[in-house]
Every structure is written in structure tokens, then in C-alpha cells.
Amino acid sequence: MYRDLSHPLETTTAYPGDPSVEIEPHATHETDGYRVSRLRLGTHSGTHVDAPRHIEPDGRPLDSFPIGTFSFDALLVDCRGKGARDAIERDALPEPTEDDMLVFDTGWDARWGTDAYFDHPYLASDAAAWCADHDYHVAVDAPSVDPTPTENAGGDEPEGLPAHRELLGADRLIVENLTGLAGLPERFALYAFPLSVGGVDGAPVRAVAEFRDGDDATESPD
Amino acid sequence: MYRDLSHPLETTTAYPGDPSVEIEPHATHETDGYRVSRLRLGTHSGTHVDAPRHIEPDGRPLDSFPIGTFSFDALLVDCRGKGARDAIERDALPEPTEDDMLVFDTGWDARWGTDAYFDHPYLASDAAAWCADHDYHVAVDAPSVDPTPTENAGGDEPEGLPAHRELLGADRLIVENLTGLAGLPERFALYAFPLSVGGVDGAPVRAVAEFRDGDDATESPD
Numbered sequence: 001m002y003r004d005l006s007h008p009l010e011t012t013t014a015y016p017g018d019p020s021v022e023i024e025p026h027a028t029h030e031t032d033g034y035r036v037s038r039l040r041l042g043t044h045s046g047t048h049v050d051a052p053r054h055i056e057p058d059g060r061p062l063d064s065f066p067i068g069t070f071s072f073d074a075l076l077v078d079c080r081g082k083g084a085r086d087a088i089e090r091d092a093l094p095e096p097t098e099d100d101m102l103v104f105d106t107g108w109d110a111r112w113g114t115d116a117y118f119d120h121p122y123l124a125s126d127a128a129a130w131c132a133d134h135d136y137h138v139a140v141d142a143p144s145v146d147p148t149p150t151e152n153a154g155g156d157e158p159e160g161l162p163a164h165r166e167l168l169g170a171d172r173l174i175v176e177n178l179t180g181l182a183g184l185p186e187r188f189a190l191y192a193f194p195l196s197v198g199g200v201d202g203a204p205v206r207a208v209a210e211f212r213d214g215d216d217a218t219e220s221p222d
Numbered sequence: 223m224y225r226d227l228s229h230p231l232e233t234t235t236a237y238p239g240d241p242s243v244e245i246e247p248h249a250t251h252e253t254d255g256y257r258v259s260r261l262r263l264g265t266h267s268g269t270h271v272d273a274p275r276h277i278e279p280d281g282r283p284l285d286s287f288p289i290g291t292f293s294f295d296a297l298l299v300d301c302r303g304k305g306a307r308d309a310i311e312r313d314a315l316p317e318p319t320e321d322d323m324l325v326f327d328t329g330w331d332a333r334w335g336t337d338a339y340f341d342h343p344y345l346a347s348d349a350a351a352w353c354a355d356h357d358y359h360v361a362v363d364a365p366s367v368d369p370t371p372t373e374n375a376g377g378d379e380p381e382g383l384p385a386h387r388e389l390l391g392a393d394r395l396i397v398e399n400l401t402g403l404a405g406l407p408e409r410f411a412l413y414a415f416p417l418s419v420g421g422v423d424g425a426p427v428r429a430v431a432e433f434r435d436g437d438d439a440t441e442s443p444d
């Protein structure tokens with residue numbers, strides 16, 4: 001069975017400084033006999049994938065990865081105990097496995113559309129380095145793997161996007177702004193095939209989980 | 223194994239009257255320390271899915287379909303013998319099967335980026351009606367299931383998008399602008415999870431085929 005893990009773009013909460021999402025009619029039934037809409041968005045709008053080029057000037061663009069890369073063997077990591085602006089440290093990580101992606105379930109997606117969404121937990125840089133060292137791609141149900149700079153940012157938080165640098169600098173991918181992780185089985189297939197934009201730093205995706213009926217965790221989904 | 227069936231958006235060939243695709247830098251390494259790009263496109267740019275609302279004012283929008291709908295059991299239909307502006311008639315269709323999508327391989331994707339791309343073969347309305355009657359979604363490696371109105375349009379071609387109406391009017395979906403069908407096995411999984419745009423007429427997708435190694439047709443891919 002399949003589950004949508006994507007936020008709808010029409011209500012997207014833009015990362016500070018990012019382009020907003022706009023959706024407008026272009027052709028209409030009344031005038032043209034059919035309907036087509038215009039979209040304006042950023043490569044990191046809504047649920048999206050970060051490529052190494054997002055952070056590294058000479059980093060790999062998204063289209064340099066084989067398409068099968070974006071079908072991930074995902075392992076959930078329960079981080080629902082973390083609070084606002086808490087670090088996810090090395091001790092929250094599992095023993096190494098054969099999966100190729102760790103999906104951090106913070107439950108922070110429930111705050112989508114509010115200012116509190118940007119006070120999310122983040123991945124400590126040594127935890128990010130461990131993920132890269134063990135060949136894991138990373139996904140989060142929050143806007144970033146690093147603290148988001150808002151007026152609530154604390155003085156002891158890392159600057160300079162260190163978790164991004166650890167992961168993208170090692171040619172790992174990052175999927176951000178997931179939703180709907182509650183009740184997923186511990187292991188599932190995560191499809192995050194990004195829009196085909198050549199040479200760029202990232203792209204929006206429709207992220208989807210596939211898992212066998214009966215693999216559900218005991219907790220029911222939201 | 224996986225194969226990308228999507229045209230890259232940066233070189234998209236816009237359907238007559240549709241928005242063009244624009245990709246521009248938004249944040250840059252030099253100024254911001256990271257790179258983000260801005261995208262402008264239409265809901266039917268590049269490889270995309272048509273929802274019933276594209277044609278029917280009260281038709282279902284894309285987000286009214288369960289996400290698993292967009293994981294299709296696809297059956298290839300070889301139409302490579304068809305020429306410019308030829309109709310694909312009922313006699314080109316297979317016996318009914320348990321698959322839920324017919325993928326029409328016309329080879330017309332080779333003309334992407336040229337004016338000749340719009341002189342593609344099209345689906346005759348009785349062939350489209352047969353697909354809808356047999357609960358098939360439809361995909362094509364061409365810009366439309368109906369003839370595209372250009373100066374080369376012939377006087378005996380249907381007007382008013384009849385193949386679209388037969389399919390979308392029956393709540394079937396249409397995937398257009400596929401590429402890379404050559405050498406695929408006759409049956410494969412086609413993932414076409416559309417960008418999560420609420421309430422609309424269609425959306426761009428990254429279309430991807432999955433098939434078992436060894437299922438390849440004897441002909442090698444392009």
C-alpha cells in the first residue's frame with residue numbers, strides 16, 4: 001500500500017528567504033475550453049530533495065544521480081521526544097543497517113503552516129557525519145537538518161549549515177518537509193523522484209511510501 | 223531496475239499557448255552561501271499528468287485520486303509504425319488485460335524540441351473510448367492524445383479534444399510527454415506521482431519505470 005508523505009504546495013510554508021509558491025489560472029474553461037494553471041515556486045519549496053550543489057559550489061547537481069537512487073530503502077528513527085530547537089545527537093541513531101536512508105520522525109510536521117514549524121529539532125553535525133560515514137541518505141519531517149535562522153535561534157546553535165555540509169559534502173541526499181510518518185512500519189520504500197530540472201541544487205518531489213499491508217506499526221496513522 | 227521516462231524541464235517544448243518553463247537563480251553561493259533556484263512552469267509542462275478537471279469544468283482534480291493510483295501497472299502498445307498526424311485506431315489496441323494503463327509507444331519523443339514534435343500520431347476517439355470502457359489509464363510519448371493544433375493540422379482531424387473527453391470524462395488519467403520507452407519490457411511499473419498541487423487540472427511529474435533485470439525486450443534502449 002501507498003501513503004503520500006508530501007505537503008500540498010498550495011499551502012507551503014516557505015523557508016526564510018525562499019521564493020513563495022504561487023498558483024494561478026492560465027487557460028480557463030470559459031475562455032479556452034480547457035484549464036491549465038501557472039506555477040511559481042522554488043527548487044526547495046514544499047517537500048523536496050537537496051542536491052550537493054545546494055551547499056557546495058562544485059557539488060553534484062540532482063540530475064547526476066541515477067534515477068533509481070531516489071527509490072530509497074528507508075528506516076524510521078523515532079525522534080518524537082525532541083523539543084523545539086533540540087539537537088538530535090549521535091546516541092539517537094540506530095546500529096548500522098543495510099538500509100540506504102534514515103528518516104527522522106520528529107512529529108514536527110504537525111506545526112506546518114505556523115511559525116513554530118521553524119523551531120524544529122535539528123541533526124547535530126556529528127550525527128550527520130555518522131550518517132554520511134555509513135552511506136545513509138537522510139530525510140526529515142521538518143524544514144531543514146540544520147537549525148533555521150529565526151528570531152528564536154539560540155546562541156549555542158551551530159551556524160553555517162554543518163549537517164548539510166556533512167551530508168551533501170559526502171554526496172548524500174537530503175529530503176526535507178516530509179509529513180505523515182506516524183504509524184508507518186519501521187522499514188518502507190520511499191519514492192522521492194524529483195522534478196526533472198537539469199543542473200540544479202534541488203527540486204520539489206511528491207514523496208510516497210510503499211509498504212506491505214500488515215506492516216503497519218501498532219500505532220494508527222494520524 | 224529503474225529508468226527515467228521524463229523529459230528534462232529546462233529544454234521543455236511548450237504545448238501551443240501553454241506557459242514556458244523558466245529556471246533562474248534565486249540564492250547563490252557568492253551572495254548567500256547556498257544555492258536555490260526559482261521555477262516558473264505550467265501544470266502541463268514537460269512530462270505531466272492530466273486530471274479530469276483539465277477538460278471538464280466540474281471534473282475531478284488530481285488530488286482527489288488516492289496516491290497509489292499513480293503507481294500504474296503499465297502495458298506497452300507498439301505504435302511505432304504510425305506517421306505524422308496518423309490516428310491510432312481501435313485495431314491497434316490489445317485484447318483486454320488486468321493492467322491498468324496502456325502506454326502508447328510511438329517513438330515521437332525523438333522529435334522533442336522540434337516543430338515536428340507537434341505533428342504526432344493521436345488516439346482516435348473510439349480507441350480512447352475503448353480504453354475508458356476497459357478501465358485503462360493512458361500514457362503517450364507525445365504532447366497530447368488528440369491532434370495538436372498547428373498550421374499542419376489537416377481538415378479531417380477531430381476538433382474539441384475528443385480523446386481527452388472520452389478518457390478524462392470517465393475519470394481516467396492521461397500521462398503525456400513520456401520518453402525513453404524503447405527497449406522496455408512489455409509490462410512494467412510506471413510511477414508518475416504528480417507534484418502536490420491542490421485542486422488543479424494536472425501537474426508535472428518525474429515519470430519512472432521499474433522492471434526486473436532480465437525483463438528487457440530484446441531491442442536495446444536508445
